[in-house]
Amino acid sequence: MPLSDDERMMDHALAEARIALYQGVFPVGAVLAAGTRIVGRAHKTMASNHLSHAEMNLYHKVFVGDYNYARAENLTLYTTLEPCVMCFGTTLHLPVTRVVFAMTDDYGGCGATRLEPAPPRHLSRQVAVEGGVRRLDACRLFKEFLDNTTEAFWRQGGAQHFQAAVYAELNSAN
Numbered sequence: 347m348p349l350s351d352d353e354r355m356m357d358h359a360l361a362e363a364r365i366a367l368y369q370g371v372f373p374v375g376a377v378l379a380a381g382t383r384i385v386g387r388a389h390k391t392m393a394s395n396h397l398s399h400a401e402m403n404l405y406h407k408v409f410v411g412d413y414n415y416a417r418a419e420n421l422t423l424y425t426t427l428e429p430c431v432m433c434f435g436t437t438l439h440l441p442v443t444r445v446v447f448a449m450t451d452d453y454g455g456c457g458a459t460r461l462e463p464a465p466p467r468h469l470s471r472q473v474a475v476e477g478g479v480r481r482l483d484a485c486r487l488f489k490e491f492l493d494n495t496t497e498a499f500w501r502q503g504g505a506q507h508f509q510a511a512v513y514a515e516l517n518s519a520n
Contacts, residue, residue: 352424352446355379356480359424359448362389362400363487370495373487376400376425378408378442385421393497401425401433409440417441417471426484428455428477437473444474448484449515453508482519488512 349357355377362375366389378385388404401423408415415421422444423429423437428451435456437445447457457475489512492500503509 351382352476352479354382355384355422355424356426356446356448356483358384358387359400359426360480360483360487362387363426363484366390366400367487367491372495373491374400374425374427376404376423378404379422379424380415380419385415396432399430399433401429402436405436405440415441417443420444422446424479426480426487427451428457430454431456431459434459438471442473444476446476446479448478448480449488450477450481450511451508452511453505481515485512485515485519489516 358377359375362377363373364375366375367373369391371390371393374390375387376389377387386404386408388400388407390398390400391403392398404423419441421440421442423442424446425433426448428447428449429437429445430451431454434445445457450457457477492509492512495501499505500509
């Protein structure tokens with residue numbers, strides 16, 4: 347069966363996540379696309395750094411200076427993990443109209459968060475959110491990271507909700 351456009355774009359985000367994994371960093375990758383044209387790509391770059399998320403790295407690459415992107419271009423963020431509050435909040439400020447993620451983040455994901463009531467600035471800036479695209483592929487990368495990381499946070503059971511979800515997802519797939 348041929349891959350959908352969302353699956354093809356998520357493949358690019360997964361490739362970015364693999365770069366992070368090979369560098370020993372939590373494997374989150376992100377791609378920004380206008381239709382099937384990739385506008386930018388990035389991955390998480392530092393272990394245990396709260397600002398070096400893949401989405402933030404991507405936005406710093408794409409949205410610099412007097413950028414010419416508008417909501418009419420229907421920009422879609424593809425990311426291997428449901429965005430956190432920082433990344434999702436930043437997305438709301440940018441001309442991104444859609445977020446597609448692979449794996450739900452039960453520990454810190456905010457993709458289902460709705461601003462109710464929305465501040466005036468965000469009333470006309472709705473962002474469509476879809477999860478689960480290439481979920482198992484992302485889970486496999488997260489499992490590989492969890493099985494091999496030397497980061498104390500993860501070795502000492504940090505983000506237990508997330509770790510449990512990764513292993514449960516892969517066990518149910520077998």
